[in-house]
Amino acid sequence: MSDLAIELDGVGKTYPYFTLENIHLEVPRGQIMGLIGPNGAGKSTTIRILLGLVHQDRGDVRVLGHRMPAEQVAAKWDIGFASEDMRLYESMTIEWHMGFIRSIYPKWDAPYAQTLLKRFGLRAEQKIKGLSHGQRVKATLLLVLARRPKLLVLDEPTTGLDPVARHEVLKELTAVMTDEGRSVLFSSHNTQDVEQISDRITFIDRGRIIDSMDKEAYLDRWRRLRLEVPLGISLPALPGIIGIRQAGRLAVATANAFAPDMANAYESSGARVHSIETMTLEEIFVANVERSREEEVEA
């Protein structure tokens, strides 16, 4: 059996106004992958392809060892999928939905479903149309989690939630993810959510994966260097520096492969290093997207 829960190799899909290009993505079993991208980047298309809901034009997709979309039925027994645009039946109760899912999944964990009901503050007899957006998301997650899936695919599950509901949902997801056998693909444009729960991060923009790496490595390798550059001094081009923005004597250099000797190199050139700052995942994401778009324009 492959060690990969998700394997996308050279996957592409062409629409009239959008193309998903040559996607390579690997999620090892037991890992939590955060898929970050702006709106319209291709996150949902990628997820729909790996679930077999949209057929790729090019490339190979394997999920839990099953070829997609051909073996989607076998794969989906072990996949729990929830997306921001997924809606339950408004006129029916949570209990009705639980009964419906229970009638399909032999592995349905009824005691765990009851625990989740209490933890999420839901009542089984509530109709979906009477629930707030946050409660609807929680009800959907309950239906997904109580199936005990081996792979969780969550497409922007926290979008539109208030901070308290977001915290509750993320707390439950974090608890679920302590099961080391479970793999998770979590897509969002909210970097804070992804940073909180992911082991690995993949950035996607305009239908292309622009970077994919271990989260700690990202946070470790990216730095911002604030410099003072006297007149007549030009900063050297250093490997690992992906951009320099200068206004008068002040400059900010962004490193995606930071090494301590970078500061020495700038000092040797005559510049003064004021500070070396760590970057948040959001800053890394924005810098990555900007660099990718600049490269695209230059190309």
Next chain:
Amino acid sequence: MSSSVIWALVLKDWRLHRTLIALSIACGAIALAIFQVKSEIAFLLGAVWFFIALIVLGSVLPGSNVINERKKQNLAFLMSLPVSATQYAMAKLVSTLGLFLIPWTTLVIAASTLILSRPGTPNGIIPVMLILFGLPLVGFCIIAGAALIGETEGWNMAATLVCNSWYGIGWYLIIRNPAINGNLKSPVPVWNSPVLTILGGEIAAIVLMLGITIYVQSRKRDFV
């Protein structure tokens, strides 16, 4: 395993639409009760209401059972289940057809029994009754097929409009056909060529529409 999921999807549709089905049977039953009153106006009123009940059900059901699932964004929830797009479409076809056939069969049997049990009703009316009862079924299959294939309200509305416009013309042409109305008072059913051609045409239209629907669904590449 997959057949159990398909069955679960069909049962789910049945539970969601049982009120609509009960209402349509109730409307049809009321129409038949009016039909029993011994007056020409009651006969006509009952007959018209009876067909309206079937036609309205045939127009509303595909929209409610097929289009709404997409419109109200329930489809992603369903497609996350262990079912392929073709299996989902098959489940939808079976449930939609079943949901219509239950009231249609019930009402057609009830109406036939009531009409034929009336004293002095000639058996020559049976072929015409079958043809007339078949038209709402044909129309429903066309509307349901258009809803499943087109997946939009526009397709559904267009098919509904076309079918509902043709019912009146269809009935008029059938009743005015001398080869058909000439045998209405016959003591035995007359299965002549025009009758068999029309019945055959209705059956062919149903089979063709279902076949096209299954074929198109099985070739779809993008589902959600």
